[in-house]
Amino acid sequence: MKISDIQVRRKPRQSRAKLTQEALQESFVRLLHERAAHDITIREITDLAGVGLGTFYEYFSNKEDLIALTIHRQVKNNAADLKIYAQSLIELSTYHDISDYLSQIIQFQIQQIQQQHVLWAHIFLLERQVSSQESYQKHYQLMTELWDELLQPFMQPEKSRQRSALNLHRIIYGFISQTLLVNTHFKEWEDLTQDILAATQSFICNLNATVFSHAISKKSDI
The missing domain is CATH 1.10.357 (Tetracycline Repressor; domain 2)
Structure with a gap:
């Protein structure tokens, strides 16, 4: 899937929201050290970040x-x-x-x-x-x-x-x-x-x- 720009659904304006987005990103990076990106699921990312699946979609439309x-x-x-x-x-x-x-x-x-x-x-x-x-x-x-x-x-x-x-x-x-x-x-x-x-x-x-x-x-x- 090709994307022209970074599509972020919700820009974190408050410190808590920013920390949540950073936690999702850091969880993805940690999982990248274990296997390829296409093998990593959104559920795995949210579980490692300690947030619900719905939280992911507050910030991102998809994994890409x-x-x-x-x-x-x-x-x-x-x-x-x-x-x-x-x-x-x-x-x-x-x-x-x-x-x-x-x-x-x-x-x-x-x-x-x-x-x-x-x-x-x-x-x-x-x-x-x-x-x-x-x-x-x-x-x-x-x-x-x-x-x-x-x-x-x-x-x-x-x-x-x-x-x-x-x-x-x-x-x-x-x-x-x-x-x-x-x-x-x-x-x-x-x-x-x-x-x-x-x-x-x-x-x-x-x-x-x-x-x-x-x-x-x-x-x-x-």
């Missing part, structure tokens, strides 16, 4: 709506974690140049996904089964805009920065999603990290050259 919200929140939370981590690097000055800065962020993202790799494997699969092209594009845009923001302290030319952001996401997302789609219980994370860093190395070197060239250009204008 809950899946769509789960995908959205997983992507959004990952983006938020990356942003916070990148800000901490800048505030604490724990990097030397753009290469070191990006390498640390890339490794952090891989570690975050590794910690929930079974869930992410399901998310990548469900994203293809449930999400519409429009929803997929929104998530892709969310991540490319994040990378664009993370590059802003180093790269001012907007066009080259946006292209760089897009390519960074292409490389990292492609490596990780394809790996977990093939092997849900993938374990060679150190090798994967080195492969991703190697794939981005020449690309990041080009970014370094762009940053250096821009800096020289600014000095000559003074």
Whole structure:
């Protein structure tokens, strides 16, 4: 079933209602660690959440709506974690140049996904089964805009920065999603990290050259 947007019947405005919706989502995620989404029933989700079946339908029309919200929140939370981590690097000055800065962020993202790799494997699969092209594009845009923001302290030319952001996401997302789609219980994370860093190395070197060239250009204008 394809859905273009997340269809939530009732938006939780009160803290209790929000907790109920979160409980349903967390129950679904817990069950995902045990088996595939198509084997999970709504009754199992509500039983684990400790609510009645009718409560589920107050918030969602069907299981696909809950899946769509789960995908959205997983992507959004990952983006938020990356942003916070990148800000901490800048505030604490724990990097030397753009290469070191990006390498640390890339490794952090891989570690975050590794910690929930079974869930992410399901998310990548469900994203293809449930999400519409429009929803997929929104998530892709969310991540490319994040990378664009993370590059802003180093790269001012907007066009080259946006292209760089897009390519960074292409490389990292492609490596990780394809790996977990093939092997849900993938374990060679150190090798994967080195492969991703190697794939981005020449690309990041080009970014370094762009940053250096821009800096020289600014000095000559003074």
